[in-house]
Amino acid sequence: MHKQNSLVADLQGKRALVTGSTSGIGLAVARALHGAGAEVVLNGFGEEAEIARLCEELDAVHNGANLMDPAAIEAMMEEVGPIDILVNNAGMQHVAPVEDFPVEKWDAIVALNLSAVFHTTRLAVPAMKEAGWGRIINTASAHSKQASPFKSAYVSTKHAIDGFTKTIALELAQCGVTANCISPGYVWTPLVEGQIPDTMQARSMTREEVMNDVLLAKQPTKKFVQPEEVGAMAVFLCSDAASNVTGANWSIDGGWTAE
Incomplete structure (x- = not known):
């Protein structure tokens, strides 16, 4: 009898790095991956005691690298070592008319929301290709599909994440490595x-x-949207059932982008 792929991911033996995972969406994704059996590496800022508690809860390690610094990203990736699952979740927002948008805020948002994703990905891909298996999941946004006024930097970076994800999905299509976006609305x-x-x-x-x-x-x-719903989607994208799902932008926005 033909055995169908299970919709439930078994991630035993897989290592996952989730950026921006000490709170919010990233933490929910880290918890979901841990629940599916993955070894988790946390990244993000927060109170030392709370981070220690999360590491104990998830049997995880933490790296607090500043993702706006490419050298810090390189040091983090070297310290963490080969990973099977990369979830680029860290991000920031600022709201202002374009003529008043602080240049330093634009540069910071581009650095964290977009350039950091490039750096973590380029450094994670070689080991994934060598292993013949990998999952890259980028947290985009409903704003990767639609714009809103006064959010020029955020909307620009999230549109760019969609294009970046599609590009690397094509590059890695025959390597056993998938790349997808998850685009939440208000979580x-x-x-x-x-x-x-x-x-x-x-x-x-x-x-x-x-x-x-x-x-x-x-x-x-x-x-x-509940953070756990985003976590469940991430786990699905890591499952064998999603092995042919790549280059996709998955909306989870209560119908926002259906209009």
Whole structure:
């Protein structure tokens, strides 16, 4: 009888580096990969005690490299060693009209959201090709498919991540290595939750009005994406069932980009 690929990933023996994984989406992805059996390397900033707790929880190691520094990325990748799964999740945002957009903010966003993805990928690919197996997952955004005003740097980098992912997917198509994007809409994280009180005050709105009419205005489901949903998608993309899924941009945005 023909045995079908399981939709459940068995990542025993695989090593995963997840950038920006000490909180939010990255942490949810790290937890999901750990739950599927992968050895996880965390990257990101935070309180030393909390990072130590996360390392214990996930039986993980942590590297706090500043991803806006190419030399720091090279040192991190050398220290971490060969990896099977690379999740480029770290990112930042700034909102301003283009004529007022601080040049230093533009440079920082491009460095973290885009250039860091190039550097980690170029350094991870040789070992993946040698092993004949690898998974590269880039956290993009609904803004990789649609634009919003006052977010020129963020939207530009996320569109670029989509193109970069497609390019390396083609380059690696016969190497057993896949590359895909995950593009969330608004995800319910402590960072998003923390914005609500200030927005309530600034706009004289109730909590429900801020959530439905501001944060979820573009998500037809009127529901936040949960970090665990992004983690589950990442695990699927690492599974054998997704071995022929590459160069794709997976929306998980409550219907935002369907319009």
